[in-house]
Amino acid sequence: MVTIAEVARQAGVSPSTVSYVLSRKRSISEDTRRRVEAAIDALGYHPHAGARALASNRSNILALMVPLRSDMYVPVIMEIAMAVTTEAREFDQDVLLLTKDEGTGGVRRIAGSGLADAMILMDVELDDDRIPVLRETSTPAVLIGLPADTAGLTCVDLDFDATGAACVDHLADLGHREIALIGESEGVYRRHTGFAARTMTGFQRRASERGLRAVHRMCEGTYESTAGVLARILEERPGTTGFIVQNEAAITPLLSLLRLSGRAVPEDTSVVAICPDQVALQSSPRLTSVSIPAEEMGRHAVRQAMSQLEGGHHPSVTLIPPLLTVRESSAAVPAS
Amino acid sequence: MVTIAEVARQAGVSPSTVSYVLSRKRSISEDTRRRVEAAIDALGYHPHAGARALASNRSNILALMVPLRSDMYVPVIMEIAMAVTTEAREFDQDVLLLTKDEGTGGVRRIAGSGLADAMILMDVELDDDRIPVLRETSTPAVLIGLPADTAGLTCVDLDFDATGAACVDHLADLGHREIALIGESEGVYRRHTGFAARTMTGFQRRASERGLRAVHRMCEGTYESTAGVLARILEERPGTTGFIVQNEAAITPLLSLLRLSGRAVPEDTSVVAICPDQVALQSSPRLTSVSIPAEEMGRHAVRQAMSQLEGGHHPSVTLIPPLLTVRESSAAVPAS
């Protein structure tokens, strides 16, 4: 191991000078800086992470807690994780991967050991038991997703309420009068993040504002359940011409089923999805959709964490406005 | 922060005794152990990670380098990452997430800073530039995937050669005489891991051993390219009744195309996939497949890393034998 002392000797300066060259916490003469830097790359010096953490009380590590398995679409989780990791490097931070199944114990362990400077939590539940633990510790934290009570917390999420409304607007603008929201599975509504409920709220409010007939149905996402949900909707409301799908797993079944029932998309029936762009693009027809801004959420979470580390705690809730992209699955309602 | 000194005071022992209770590196009287443990949870003590790393020269961190974007199916990467993280906790290790785009610099940084005790690298290329760097450092490392030269390295991967052969055997046993392997995209063969080439080798060797007519075609995985590949195969070898698909992206297009061309699966044509079980199960019909043992590879990589840390360096190449599961997409060739 190359130590700071060796670099100092090689450069003919004291260890503290090397430290200051690295931290830029005091001014160094041009000449000294050059010699130190030369010594650093000549020796291939990297500061010892543990020693630095001990002395400075900063580990330069961000802990990211991800769901082991969740209702979230796996590629979205991955995209967030990669965005967090990439953005963290911009701040000279590394990322420690924790699984949500470590639960509150994991949060205590990280906070207590000084292993990480801050935490980013994914898959936040409405009444998440990690939150009280977070409140006890003074470790900066950012939640991706909204709990029921956000007081004192820093959170980022897609604005699902506005997302529901935006989908309704799009269909209403196209002339649709009867629409349906195919939502997540029952379990998601019961346990989870509330994003599903928020979508539904926005959907219903905007539908009523624009005078549309709207139904909302939960859906497990299997072929069979999607078939059942679709059948019930069309039975109750045979005039339904617009569908909004929140459950990615239900997208492919829904498209097949509509085709089978002789409804052409988008000629007879329009479909709007709430899903990652990737999914919207690989469907056939390509879907009009509100995308899940995974990368943006990840980057934002890191920036929030860093600003807490540097500037202190300023709780904030950031709701990213939905971006609806019109593709091939939605069109004006046929003049009947 | 609770320190070991506070715990020691509370328990009426010396700091080193607390340390030894934690590390179990020497025997402690039952009574002392109890008092120390009581003090530990009373105070909520967690050893400071940096201090421990500095003093013991062990960070208790495993670095995992994952591809930012790759030809690998994203859920497989995720499953490996989760398996690594979960298994690492069994050894009291945490996982640091690095992206492959940090390249050799990332490897040097981790090795040089003592941030991690060992590294696990995914998405290993045939002539991976991280390998020489790994050889310079003494940091234990495990590769998931096989480079061209494995001398002195520890690697884990699915035995793709045997996989190709197993798929051929399955189709041959069912009476198929003309078969085709729809492989990965050209880029994968050129740049990459060699897993595609190894599959092909096993496929061709076994086909020749069993006297089958066999063709292999690369495929980009889009609908259009799959259509082109299929058309060419059927033109050259109209008698082809068995397909092996290695490119997950090509699976859905292939099934649709076969249906469109009036070939029923499995009545007229059999399809065997090399893909995660999840993909095989959600296709319709469910696919006979060799699964990608993501979890097993992740767990194995961690165990190898730990055994290097504890017992020294014993290079080894572990090829996981393929497991072919018969589902609904393969059947005996029709008596013509």
Added chain:
DNA sequence: GTGAAAGCGCTAACAA
């Protein structure tokens, strides 16, 4: 603009 030196909290000899 630079250096000397006192810790940071822990581990692991060495001593008893």
Added chain:
DNA sequence: TTGTTAGCGCTTTCAC
């Protein structure tokens, strides 16, 4: 079975 103590490599006062 337990305690004392010397570092681990770095940051950061304090001093010049």
